[in-house]
Amino acid sequence: MVPLPAVVASALLPDDEESWQSRWQELVGVSVELQSLLVTDPGLELVLLSEQIVEQLADAVLASRGHRVELAELAHRVLETHARACAVAPPDPVRLADWLLRLQMDHPEAPEVSLAMYTTALNDDGLAYYRDVAVARFSRLPVIEFGETGRYDRNRWALLRIMEELAEYTEDVDLQLMVLTRDLSSGWHFLQVATVLQDAGRSAEALEWVERGLRATGGRGAAARLIDLAVDEYLRMDAPERATALCRDAFLDHPSLDVYLKLRTLVVHTPDWPPLRASLLQHLVGDGSPLAVEVYRRIIEVELARRGSAEGDEMIGWLERLRELQPDAFGDYLDHIKLRHIADRQLLDDLTRRGL
Template sequence: MNSLPAAVADALVEADGEGTDWPACWQALTAVSVELQSLLVTDSGPELVALIEQIVTQLADGVAGSRRHRVELAELAHRVLGTHARACAQTRPDPIRLADWLLDLQLRHPEAPEVSLAGYAEALDDDGLAHYRERAVALFEPLPVIGFGETGRYDRARWALLRVMEELAEYTEDVDLQLLVLSKDLSSGWHYLQVATVLRDNHRSDEALEWVERGLHATGGRGAALRLIDLAVEEHLRRAAPHRAVAVCRDAFIARPNLDVYLKIRALVVHTDDWPPLRAELVDHLVRDGSRLAIEVYRRIVEVELARRGIEEQELLVEWLQQLRGLQPDAFADYLEHIRSRHVADRELLDELSRRGF
């Protein structure tokens, strides 16, 4: 038993040398793994647990230092760690010491092996798991948040802690831990959406809506903004508060005009008395904005309303075209020709346009 660490050390030294006989080194390493599994039956106890921990650490060091055989060594380290979990289940070592060893192993060796807490459920028990959680959270919480638009800098320490926390959150099914992990990276609107979705799915809708608001503010209407708006609209409708759903869409449109947001507002209120004044407000905002983006959205809205219009909306559409002509006098003739060609079969519209001097 005592000769096994030396055998591992010799094989690892040989493994990355020039002219190495890798098959022979690999055979020596796998023989150690097989021997450890045999010792589970014949010599299980604290000494075996300590021996396996030594060999797991050796293999993890080998993964970090290897240039050629990282994958194979990582797989072997994972296999030996599985033997360690079974030995701990039989021996039941001190759970606090075990928790510290498992955590330190991962923090010192981000590359491998990956610890599965489910394999240590009995050995850790409640005390060990609580200690593991307390230490992991205490180390993770001070990490800086990656802000919107920043590039994440995942050094070895951060990467190791992130992996530890993700596994811990999954194993314990602790939503607060999951949220703690997700909220450390807010580099894009999609990360805000992830947090809001987890909160919504766990019936914490007030917090979900707060994260939607934060995400919309951070994105400025770009990226995942539409998905954030969708989540807010669905949640407000579920809570029988359609006016709040409309308000979210309206504010988003005012902040950054967008045809998709306009269509969401339209779908929510088109059959109510609120639609005419709200539509006028949105269009007026585009006119006052006058930017290239606003004008493009304006043109697309005109196209949408032309396709969906009723007789009662004809006057309004003509007024919109008049406003658009004022906004883009040089380009309006080409745009009007585009309108006529797309609606060549609509004699009523074409006659009305001619009557109005278009």
């Protein structure tokens, strides 16, 4: 009888379409034969035989031009047979862990290793070795800093997949964080880290990552979501004043209507709101940049829609400041306001009296 590895090698050698169907049947037959050996002749020899054939198929996945999907699926099927063989006749756990790591490092495309299939065979010793080696190798990868374009070569992809699977299998939050913090190229990655920490109940660390993310993003991209997370966490901690301070600082650093509305929601029903609002608007006036003026204008629109009866004089004052900031466009803007608030006679009368 021809040894199974030789059958696989022969079936993989001529890479032509005409003979593919017959060669594919030979490969499938090898997989079936391995499964039958689980019943008739389980043992360490079957473990080693399965490893050899998995490697042959994984090599073929890399080399194949038109049948990578089929070969990858078959490699995974043989790997499942290998896992079952290991459960029946466990090999040395450290040697098994080393083979699983080498398989994935040498063949990042396929097959995908599931540690859950090897729980019994690896035991604590094998898993500890697997973890130590994986963490040591992954730790040597450079961090992709904010704004950088990450270079994901085969080595990085392989280690990333190994670590993600290990973190999921062990349910280890620190491993998950190690994976996430190796790529900080955008604000969304900071948000992912903060979210994992929040879900794990590690509030202080989550808030630290929010602050790091806000510094990195400069108020753009994921900044709004980062602020949302921090506000939710501070409110959960019964610390609304810290939520207010974070939003205020974020607004002063990078003014936006979104942050203003968050502040408004937090403070509007307290005595602190009028002076806080005045300080925010004065900050925009002092800034005078196009962005600050645009935010100022949008805030006025919000306050016009929600103004209370005691805010008429303040509203007129805000409009006067806007005229100073945007003298050329103010006439058209004022006509727009009057049209939108045509039913508000008091506002229209106040605007007329003030010469606006």
